[in-house]
Amino acid sequence: MPPRQPAPRKSKARTTAATDAADAGGRQYASTDDPRIMLDRQVGNLYEPIPPYPPRTEREGEFYTLGDGEMFLNLGPHHPATHGVLRLVLKLSGEQVVDVDPVLGYLHRGVEKICENSDYYHVLDQVDPLEYLSSLFQEWAAVLSFEKLVDVQVPRRAEYIRVLSGELLRIASHTLYMGFLALDLGGLAPILYSFIERDEIVEMLAALTGARMLFNYYRIGGVNGDLNHEFMSRLGDWMSRAAGQTEANATLLNENEIFVRRTRGVGVLDRATALQFGVTGGNLRASGVPFDVRRAHPYSIYPELEFNVPTRDEGDSLARYLIRVDEIRESIKIIDQCLNNMPDGPVMAKLPRLIRPRPGRSWGAVEGPRGMMGVYSISDGSDQPFRFRIHDPSFVNLQTVPALLPGNLLADTMAIVASLDPVLGGIDK
Amino acid sequence: MRAGIGLAASYPFRLWTRLTVRQRLGMIVIPASVVAALITVLVIVLAGPPFLDFLNANLPLVRFAVAATAILMLTIPTAFVLIYVELKVIARMNLRVGPNRVGPWGMAMSVIHGLKVLSKEDFTPTGTDVTVFTLAPVVTYMASVMTLLVIPFAPGLVGQDLNIGLLYFFAMGGLTVLGLLMAGWSSFNKYSLLGGLRSAAQIISYEIPLTLSVVGVIILASTKTAETLSLNHIVLVQSGSMLDWFVFKQPLAFLIFFIAATAEANRTPFDMTEADSEIVAGFATEYSGMRFGFFFFAEYVNVFIVSALAATIFFGGWTAPFDWPWSYNLNWLHPGSLGLLWIGIVPTVLLFGSFFFAFFVRIFGGRAWGVWESMGLGLILLLVALGGLVGLAGFIAFDWVQGLTWFMVKTYFFVIVFVWMRATLPRVRVDQLMGFAWKWLLPASLLNLFVTATAVVLLNR
Numbered sequence: 065m066p067p068r069q070p071a072p073r074k075s076k077a078r079t080t081a082a083t084d085a086a087d088a089g090g091r092q093y094a095s096t097d098d099p100r101i102m103l104d105r106q107v108g109n110l111y112e113p114i115p116p117y118p119p120r121t122e123r124e125g126e127f128y129t130l131g132d133g134e135m136f137l138n139l140g141p142h143h144p145a146t147h148g149v150l151r152l153v154l155k156l157s158g159e160q161v162v163d164v165d166p167v168l169g170y171l172h173r174g175v176e177k178i179c180e181n182s183d184y185y186h187v188l189d190q191v192d193p194l195e196y197l198s199s200l201f202q203e204w205a206a207v208l209s210f211e212k213l214v215d216v217q218v219p220r221r222a223e224y225i226r227v228l229s230g231e232l233l234r235i236a237s238h239t240l241y242m243g244f245l246a247l248d249l250g251g252l253a254p255i256l257y258s259f260i261e262r263d264e265i266v267e268m269l270a271a272l273t274g275a276r277m278l279f280n281y282y283r284i285g286g287v288n289g290d291l292n293h294e295f296m297s298r299l300g301d302w303m304s305r306a307a308g309q310t311e312a313n314a315t316l317l318n319e320n321e322i323f324v325r326r327t328r329g330v331g332v333l334d335r336a337t338a339l340q341f342g343v344t345g346g347n348l349r350a351s352g353v354p355f356d357v358r359r360a361h362p363y364s365i366y367p368e369l370e371f372n373v374p375t376r377d378e379g380d381s382l383a384r385y386l387i388r389v390d391e392i393r394e395s396i397k398i399i400d401q402c403l404n405n406m407p408d409g410p411v412m413a414k415l416p417r418l419i420r421p422r423p424g425r426s427w428g429a430v431e432g433p434r435g436m437m438g439v440y441s442i443s444d445g446s447d448q449p450f451r452f453r454i455h456d457p458s459f460v461n462l463q464t465v466p467a468l469l470p471g472n473l474l475a476d477t478m479a480i481v482a483s484l485d486p487v488l489g490g491i492d493k
Numbered sequence: 494m495r496a497g498i499g500l501a502a503s504y505p506f507r508l509w510t511r512l513t514v515r516q517r518l519g520m521i522v523i524p525a526s527v528v529a530a531l532i533t534v535l536v537i538v539l540a541g542p543p544f545l546d547f548l549n550a551n552l553p554l555v556r557f558a559v560a561a562t563a564i565l566m567l568t569i570p571t572a573f574v575l576i577y578v579e580l581k582v583i584a585r586m587n588l589r590v591g592p593n594r595v596g597p598w599g600m601a602m603s604v605i606h607g608l609k610v611l612s613k614e615d616f617t618p619t620g621t622d623v624t625v626f627t628l629a630p631v632v633t634y635m636a637s638v639m640t641l642l643v644i645p646f647a648p649g650l651v652g653q654d655l656n657i658g659l660l661y662f663f664a665m666g667g668l669t670v671l672g673l674l675m676a677g678w679s680s681f682n683k684y685s686l687l688g689g690l691r692s693a694a695q696i697i698s699y700e701i702p703l704t705l706s707v708v709g710v711i712i713l714a715s716t717k718t719a720e721t722l723s724l725n726h727i728v729l730v731q732s733g734s735m736l737d738w739f740v741f742k743q744p745l746a747f748l749i750f751f752i753a754a755t756a757e758a759n760r761t762p763f764d765m766t767e768a769d770s771e772i773v774a775g776f777a778t779e780y781s782g783m784r785f786g787f788f789f790f791a792e793y794v795n796v797f798i799v800s801a802l803a804a805t806i807f808f809g810g811w812t813a814p815f816d817w818p819w820s821y822n823l824n825w826l827h828p829g830s831l832g833l834l835w836i837g838i839v840p841t842v843l844l845f846g847s848f849f850f851a852f853f854v855r856i857f858g859g860r861a862w863g864v865w866e867s868m869g870l871g872l873i874l875l876l877v878a879l880g881g882l883v884g885l886a887g888f889i890a891f892d893w894v895q896g897l898t899w900f901m902v903k904t905y906f907f908v909i910v911f912v913w914m915r916a917t918l919p920r921v922r923v924d925q926l927m928g929f930a931w932k933w934l935l936p937a938s939l940l941n942l943f944v945t946a947t948a949v950v951l952l953n954r
Binding site: 135137143144159246247248249250251252253260322473474475476477478 | 583586587588589683684687761762764768769770771772773915916917918919920921922923924925
């Protein structure tokens with residue numbers, strides 16, 4: 065079947081049947097008064113998510129050609145379940161997904177280019193809002209990369225504080241993930257319990273850093289400000305019931321038959337495909353690969369800490385969800401160890417006001433809640449990075465959606481996309 | 494230039510200009526009401542007897558018209574109460590406060606919802622099939638409302654005691670799907686279409702176990718006296734004590750009925766038709782204003798109806814759960830026996846009752862409550878207390894008040910269960926939904942029917 069040529073759009077509506085027939089590429093339609101057919105004939109495919117230009121690639125031409133009994137469904141960018149401004153053009157046969165075309169870029173800001181025009185300290189402000197649910201990790205990756213360029217020794221207390229605040233934010237992000245997965249499957253309650261839990265952590269971090277979402281706390285060579293009394297008292301208060309609260313929130317979903325049946329065996333990402341796509345984080349560990357940046361390429365004080373890397377072999381949505389629950393438990397263990405072993409000392413290394421690293425290149429990567437957050441920067445000796453590239457885990461994980469969706473039902477689209485945990489701020493950069 | 498000089502200079506006009514607005518209104522309203530009263534009296538005297546004769550001649554028709562109108566009027570407050578209950582209960586289960594701004598404890602919230610829906614633009618998108626699009630909410634709403642006609646609220650308080658009541662109920666309830674399908678098709682929106690098709694598949698599948706689960710009850714109800722589908726008869730068969738309720742004789746049937754009824758009412762976990770995280774709002778995506786309001790109300794009326802039917806068929810309807818001292822004689826309290834003393838009693842009770850309650854308001858409220866404020870609040874509290882006393886007296890004296898109370902208690906119990914399920918459960922998938930209906934519910938209901946019928950035949954032979 066040749067690629068479908070979309071009908072040209074007309075600037076103004078015509079009314080007579082003769083001109084319609086002439087405009088529609090000489091094709092003859094049966095005379096009818098049905099307004100939909102008339103409208104479609106007058107203005108082209110106004111009500112279909114088909115781009116108004118001829119297909120640019122073979123894949124595009126193939127995708128925008130409808131088979132027998134198929135239809136397009138434009139899911140997003142404004143849809144209750146697409147986690148921001150993700151747009152998925154689904155090709156449906158009944159309710160079954162035949163093919164999918166993700167359309168990205170509704171939130172593109174050109175952050176990498178902006179970073180190349182900022183000096184090293186200001187880069188940290190720019191990368192903050194990328195993954196707005198876990199902004200500390202994006203700062204951490206950039207800071208790690210720059211510290212390798214500058215070759216500065218970070219004080220041990222600063223490292224402990226970084227791990228402490230990072231693991232707290234990981235718990236907040238995973239808790240929210242649990243709630244949103246349930247919400248996309250139609251459960252109303254878990255998201256509100258999740259937000260209560262997350263709000264406590266975020267308020268705690270606000271006491272430490274001064275902001276609730278975009279913390280801007282990590283600095284090249286340390287962190288901005290030592291632990292304070294309010295943070296510690298909130299943290300102690302929360303830690304006394306964190307484990308129990310996590311179990312309670314998880315039980316609400318784990319033992320729910322409907323939830324388990326909706327997610328088990330749905331969107332199975334096998335080990336080879338996951339590695340092929342470069343998936344990282346919990347999504348990869350749910351497919352049976354025990355890859356965790358904290359263990360595989362250790363940074364900060366993680367080699368000194370005791371924690372497990374939970375893995376599962378199923379690779380389905382349920383496994384991805386259960387991995388997150390396990391990671392929350394591990395993070396609580398890590399926080400406990402940080403609090404026990406927290407050393408005294410400064411939290412910032414001595415650095416000049418304006419950094420001009422030696423020419424060179426460096427790669428800094430941390431294990432974020434969604435996978436490996438990486439920053440690759442090249443210095444040319446000036447006070448701005450010559451090149452600055454961000455490896456965003458959500459972007460890589462979202463690539464698997466076209467491989468996972470076909471064959472599933474429309475309702476499973478939400479179970480799969482939500483279980484991959486994309487954050488559109490990072491994907492669109 | 495002064496054309497109206499003759500009128501303006503006349504005496505009546507000058508008198509008119511000297512009156513205040515209130516006096517002018519009085520000058521219009523009082524004579525007008527006198528005239529209206531005279532005309533009314535004249536109409537009643539002249540046209541009353543033939544009209545009464547006409548009514549008497551067509552009594553069944555009149556009775557139907559009155560019942561239908563009353564039920565139509567009943568649905569709006571019912572929907573308001575249900576919306577409020579759902580908002581508040583779900584909020585509490587989610588650790589939220591819920592509506593608390595409009596009225597005491599936010600009770601007027603659903604009224605405000607209704608006003609909002611009324612004041613919104615009534616929008617018809619391009620490309621819709623306008624006739625079908627307009628009719629769809631009406632069909633849905635009327636189909637839900639008209640099922641209420643056969644439900645016995647209390648002894649003697651039933652719209653139409655049809656001898657095919659249950660059949661009528663399921664036939665009318667089945668019409669709901671037509672409205673949803675019309676909405677889904679005419680909206681010119683793929684989400685609406687998916688929602689409409691889902692609703693058609695779902696409701697038609699669940700009609701079968703729903704109806705079959707009730708057949709066992711019908712068999713049991715028909716063994717004793719009459720063979721009838723009348724809901725009133727089914728209630729009367731269950732009267733006595735709690736153990737006569739059909740839920741204890743047909744537990745499996747009740748389970749099937751409840752699950753299928755949840756699907757019929759499009760409630761979580763079977764709210765496929767308006768799954769907001771999948772197909773936005775389903776069949777109602779393109780609707781706005783009061784048309785959406787009709788769908789909205791129909792949903793809540795459906796919940797009420799399904800709960801009422803569950804209470805009627807399986808939980809004894811308006812009968813008391815135990816042997817209640819039925820209709821105690823309260824004739825000594827008859828208002829007419831006091832005669833002219835009422836003239837003195839009413840103001841005395843109001844005045845001193847207000848004083849009594851105002852006293853407590855002043856004690857517990859402190860100085861924040863002034864004299865007149867506390868008197869006003871005292872009057873309100875007095876009226877509430879008197880209302881409670883009158884209700885209690887009615888409950889003791891009249892069996893229909895008792896019946897209505899028990900009926901509402903049972904119905905709202907199920908309403909709360911529906912709300913509870915909505916706050917707790919995620920949504921099932923379409924294929925799981927259909928598979929459950931055909932693979933589990935249908936065989937189970939057939940088994941139940943078989944066992945019931947066999948037992949009845951063997952024991953009654």
